[in-house]
Amino acid sequence: MDILKDLSSRGLINQTTDDEGLQKHLDENVVTLYCGFDPTADSLHIGHLLPVLMLKRFQQAGHRPIALIGGGTGMIGDPSGRSTERQLNNLETVKHFSDRIKEQLASILNFDEGENAAVARNNYEWLSQMTVIDFLRDTGKHFGINYMLAKDSVESRLENGISFTEFSYMILQSIDFLNLYEKENCTLQIGGSDQWGNITAGMELIRRTKSGEETEAKAYGLTVPLITKADGMKFGKTAGGAIWLDPEKTSPYEFYQFWINTDDRDVIKFIKYFTFLSIEEIKELESELEVAPEKRLAHTRLAEEMTKLVHGEAALNQAQKITEALFSGDVKALNGAEIEQGFKDVPSVKLEKQPTKLVELLVDAKIAPSKRQAREDIQNGAIYINGERNQDLAYEINNEDRIDDKFTIVRRGKKKYFLIRFE
Structure with a gap:
């Protein structure tokens, strides 16, 4: 599988640091890549799904993904994409969040089988062992202040103010890339478009510290696009709040309903982004949407694929049963657990x-x-x-x-x- 060609056909590539070099690197090697997930809550939400599924796509193409849980960086707070500073959590809370997120990642990625089985790492392991002197002497000297100020994640915060804690986040994430480069032969970092500055900073640190007199260290970066909705609302948000992957926070029925209620203008894009249907299947659904939009076949397929992927076949069947009962009015067919899900928000x-x-x-x-x-x-x-x-x-x-x-x-x-x- 030509992974970059597939990603491009789905509109999943926002930026890459070296198109030709990355293509050659992926063609010639089993590449180890990583994406980071800071534990800011005890569950991932669907805003995290795109990078998680990107790791899964690379794994299916034969490459080796690392899911990096930010047990260390999660205690600092990423300024990217924010206008205010995050509330800092204590170590015990971050550890609890980290364990829960690892469980969720393991339900989507294959951690068990094959030479390219996914692995989970936690950057608390190395960041917590670093002294202030190590941080300043060995890493800080490679980062110019002007270089850091020019990054979007920092520049966008200067007007409202940014603490030194958040200012240093870029360096910590760069240390992650260097550490995984050294210990795991990880040569590619992926992330959302707001992570571009952090990714390129990590690549620069690798280049400065690992290049020899005759060879230059090679590392690559790739970002996925920011997800926008046709109606202007933020993706993944509803009147009830975020759509979580934890079934206790967002029930499989609510999860199913979120996807099935996708705007007609977004449904094909979301099928390309989030499902593993082939481009040929997606084109068929697009044609059916144009001819008979009232049948909502694309919406139903999107909801089915996503609910099964995140919650499993049994949960999908339950969500469909609740949906059908509410549509037909035959609620006697439901059991108590299904009623709890389907009527969660009614008076x-x-x-x-x-x-x-x-x-x-x-x-x-x-x-x-x-x-x-x-x-x-x-x-x-x-x-x-x-x-x-x-x-x-x-x-x-x-x-x-x-x-x-x-x-x-x-x-x-x-x-x-x-x-x-x-x-």
């Missing part, structure tokens, strides 16, 4: 486990503002209990109406759902 109320007249329940759960309105809604056929219309004014909610003995789902009209939690 809910807790009630005791005892027979309750439907009219009273509608008022207690604030589904209807008064008993008079509740009776009208029931008589008019606007009330559904677990997907079934109920027009009985004397009806009592009982054990049979509680799914898994915990939940009753009430629908008013076509789309207004309410979740009753029984205790």
Whole structure:
């Protein structure tokens, strides 16, 4: 596989440091490459997916990826792409975040099999052993202040102010590249477009410290584009916040829904970016989108591929089951765990486990503002209990109406759902 050709056809290359040199290097060698992930939370979010999947693409092309967890740099804070300084976490918190992120990376990359099995490294191992004198004498002397000030990650922060802590981040990341170059024969760093300055700084440090009289040390850099959405909103954000890879933070159903609700103008681009479908398959989906956009075949395929990749086949099946139940109204087919996912954001109320007249329940759960309105809604056929219309004014909610003995789902009209939690 010509990995650079494939990446280019998907629009995944923003910049490379040496197009011809990198192409030759990849053609002639099994290349070790790395990408860094600072543990700023206990989960990655979908903004991290593109570089993770880039590592996976290189692995599938026969190269060896290193997932570098920034246990050291994560305690400093990367100024790239930010207008303010990050809140610093303590060592215990960063270690916990690092362990969780390593688990998530292992679920996507192949760490177990083959000569090019992925490996995880943590830069806390070497950065924590470095003294201030080592840092200044052995590394700091290779970085001119003017050189550092010219980098976008620093220059963009000068007006609002940047601490020496964040200013030094570029040097620490350069030490990472040098360390992996020396110990792992790592010759390529990849990252988001905002990492260009940090990547080239690392390459410069390698050149200055490892080039001999007759040979020049070779290292390369590649960045992926900034992901933009057609509607102008930031990718990976919703009204509820970030879309996390941790199923406890963002359920597989919510994850599936994020992708299936992709804007028509973005869906083909996202399929190219995030899935491993061939370009031929993607062209077919693009043609189907043009001919029959209402079928949303591309959106469904994107949601399926991404949910299966991140959460697995069983979670995808569950997300599809919840989606179908909500679309058809047949919510009785769902179990308690699926109800927790599918009705996470609907209004809910807790009630005791005892027979309750439907009219009273509608008022207690604030589904209807008064008993008079509740009776009208029931008589008019606007009330559904677990997907079934109920027009009985004397009806009592009982054990049979509680799914898994915990939940009753009430629908008013076509789309207004309410979740009753029984205790």
